[in-house]
Amino acid sequence: MTAGPTAATRPRNRRQSIVGAAGQVFSERGYHGASMEDIAAAVGISAPALYRHFPNKYALFAACATVMADNLVEVIDGCPPDAASTDVLLALTRVTVAHRASGGLYRWEARYLQRADRHLLRAKFARVVGRVVELARREFPLPEEHLRAVAALGVIGSVTMHHTTIAQRRIEELVLASAMRVVATDPTATPGTAERVDLPTPPVPRTRRAEILAAAVPLFAREGFANVTNAQIAQAVGLAPSAIYRHYPGKVDILVAACLQAAGLLAQAVERSLHRATDPHEALVALAAAYVAHCFEHNTLNSVAEAEVASLPADVRRPLVVAQREHIAVWEQQVRTLRPELDRRQARLLVHAGFGVVVEAGRALRWQDTPGHRDAVTALVTRALVPG
Template sequence: MSVDNRRTARQAVSGEAAPREIRRRPKNRRAQIAAASAAAFGSLGYHGVSMEDIASGLGISSAALYRHYPSKYALFREELMRVGRAMTESAELPEEAAQWSARERLSRMLDALIGSTIENRASVTLVRWEARYLEEADRALLLEQQKALLDAFGAEIARLRPELSVDDLRVLSVAILSAVTSIADHHATLPVKSLVRLLSSACAAISTAPLPPPVDSVEEPAAVEIPESFKHELLLRKAVELFHDRGYPNVSVEEIATAAGLSAASAVYRFYRGKSDLLAAAFRRAADRVSAAIGPAVASATDPEAALTTLIGHYVAGSFAERALTFVYYTEFQHVPIEERTALRNIQRLSVEEWARLLREVRTELSPAEARFLVHAAFALVVDLGRAFGSAPFAAQARVGLLMQVVLFGRPSETPADS
């Protein structure tokens, strides 16, 4: 790990540029370690943090840390399983809930899930994006926990809307979980009461969303043929596919070269400085795709709602066309070269701000921070539904687009989406 990454890890776990001296062993040392590791893993990813970094950030020796956890993986696993259990348990209702209405039961579950997510915000990031680095048995256990949570929400939505199909219930349950846990994807802040109220309202709107009929079949976007002479473009596509399938740390330049039909890794360096340069190029493309659509949409729209509806359609279509790129955009930012991060963050921030500005013109009751939270939730919903259902007809573009509208507007758009 580079010196810059070590410094970032220390700051992630301690909030300071240098480790603090700890004079006595606190009684809650394991809790401190769990919180510190969650912050470090969330900031730099599982592969970007070492036990030495976590120990240094806490101001203790590596030996002291190993007395509590035998390995980095053990620490990582325990935290993910703890948060998985907490989220699953949040869906458990008390005995007296048998007398409650369907809306009251769902509201109670939502409040508990939102509270648990806020309390464990740093670690929820790991559950969302780093769980793929769990060993197979552990990953299966976490998936079981998530399935139990989604099934619980599906059962309560079914009480509220018995006309829905099983697939409809699955879509709405995933959308609700996505909206709540999207707060782990960014660092925007809101007072807890305001955040709970905002997320509760968004999830209630999702639970009553009038889903369009599912399509009979979904036509996969045709793959764009890349001429053999466009090796730089072919390398970028193959790199993104490998990063998506296996994670950036587990992919080598040699494997990217082989996937692109190059005879040796050295050929990659004629087009890119290295693996990290390929990742940065992918991020620039994803960020530019979102930002470049804003001007034309605003210029051609009759009002802010129409502009946002157009942007939603563009965002969904682009995400469906490049699912791997959309996923990588969420999962691998910590691996982008440091010199690229500021520029990329600025593009991301300006795009979110423009979406939020348009949203506030539609919903004047929202504060700037509340609008930003909803924009992040709408973006997250697209990637979460995509990775949960792929190209299933019941999660087609029209449905995903409508759910984005519901998250942002609290209702379907009054402006028809482009066909």
């Protein structure tokens, strides 16, 4: 008796296929927005078959959240101790590009990991950072080697945070060149950029609606949108839970207001900075300085807007996506003015590389908002985009 078609064609790497598909679903919908049924459908198997490999959604999520770290550790372990920085960063770039559809899951959704799993994930990334720090110290003996290393890895990791379509070899070339420029840049060499930034002042919460928004944002950042209740928000403001509905129809409307506020403050900061620039290079530095200052000044608000946008229904998410595209288009224009050899997609890839620098460098600096930190990150962002 011969086996049926299902048995005959069952892949040997079923668990790997599940993790790959699940990582993409989690990345698109967030931890709470994804279900085991969604993941099973993405893999092409039944939900009971999925549970034979993973006992619950958390176990599958933990496997997905750590897969990129495992791949990166495997890469650095496979590189000879005397390997050049170009070879190591290229190897890290290639494995990241290969897993870009789900590789960015750790950036925002890792806060849902249990403490032990979160510590394990950090330890794996620390090994990768440590190797790049060694390379930076050996080949580019400049100040702040740790900051330069994490910023270079931010360039590489940025490919997991967007869907810009370019030939894989060209992605690798652009990302590697950008990461190499960053790791070879002295972030202390151009002080004073932070002093020229004129950030808009966020509105003072004078109304009850504004008070609710101001109280909800740090709760969303700390606990995750899905875990925060209206009762918690009401308690933070000193209201009865039912009173929230007089000001917002639902919790998702508070999140929408937070995302719109973040986008509005950023747009104002960019407009003010570019208005005073007198040449293309000064305009790019001003744009980078404004973006960096905004990220440090409004870190909590930005983290909510970035991490929770997947929690929004498609119809209310659309205006936010439009605002984001308009902001990126400003960057594209500035980059292409200085680098006319790049087309729009290539410039956009580098813009996201700059954003990746801010995310990872900011985290490494624990978002401690000082002029020196802003200047250092601005220098690294600028070098990620254009050669010196």
